[in-house]
Amino acid sequence: MKEKEKFLTASITVEASYIVPMILSIIFAIMVASFYFHDVVIARAVLEKNIEKLENAFIHPLEKDDYYYDYKAINERFLYSFSGDYKVQESMGIRQIEKELNASLILLHPENIKVKMKKKKLIASVELFCGIALPGTQYLRFFGKIRKVTVTISVYNQADFIRILTIIDNKT
Numbered sequence: 001m002k003e004k005e006k007f008l009t010a011s012i013t014v015e016a017s018y019i020v021p022m023i024l025s026i027i028f029a030i031m032v033a034s035f036y037f038h039d040v041v042i043a044r045a046v047l048e049k050n051i052e053k054l055e056n057a058f059i060h061p062l063e064k065d066d067y068y069y070d071y072k073a074i075n076e077r078f079l080y081s082f083s084g085d086y087k088v089q090e091s092m093g094i095r096q097i098e099k100e101l102n103a104s105l106i107l108l109h110p111e112n113i114k115v116k117m118k119k120k121k122l123i124a125s126v127e128l129f130c131g132i133a134l135p136g137t138q139y140l141r142f143f144g145k146i147r148k149v150t151v152t153i154s155v156y157n158q159a160d161f162i163r164i165l166t167i168i169d170n171k172t
Helices: 002-053 071-077 087-104 158-171
Strands: 108-118 121-130 147-154
Touching: 002 087, 002 108, 002 121, 002 147, 087 108, 087 121
Parallel strands: none
Antiparallel strands: 108 121, 121 147
C-alpha cells in the first residue's frame, strides 16, 4: 500500500515537470506575438500621424528647425512651395518618426525610415526587425523576417478642387 502511494505522488511530479514548461512556453509565445503585433500597429500609427502633419507642406513648407507652420510667413514662402524641393521637410519627418518609434516600440527596431514627398502624394515607410534572437521564435512564421510598413496619402488642395467645380458649373 505504501509503495502505491509513493508511486502516485511521484507520477504527479513527473507529469507536472512536463506540463508546466509547456504552459510557460505557450504563455511566452503569446506574449512575444502580442509584442510583435503591438509594434507593427504602433509603427503604422506613428507613420500615419506624421504623414498627416506633412500634408500641408506642399502649400506651406515647414520652418527650418521646427515641425510646425509659421502662418505669419505664408506670403514670404508662397513661391518656395512651387519649387518641388521638399528635402528639408522629408528629413524633419524622418527625424520625428525615428524619435517617436524609438520611444514606442517594445520588441522591434526601426531601420531605413523613408519619407518621400512627390506631387500630391506622401509616402512614409519603415522596416522593422527584431534585434535579438529569442529561443523558440523560429517556429513563429511571422517572426525573424523584416517587416516593412508603408503609409501613402494622396493630397489635394481644397482651393484647386473648388476652382475645378466652379469651372464645371460655369460651362453648364
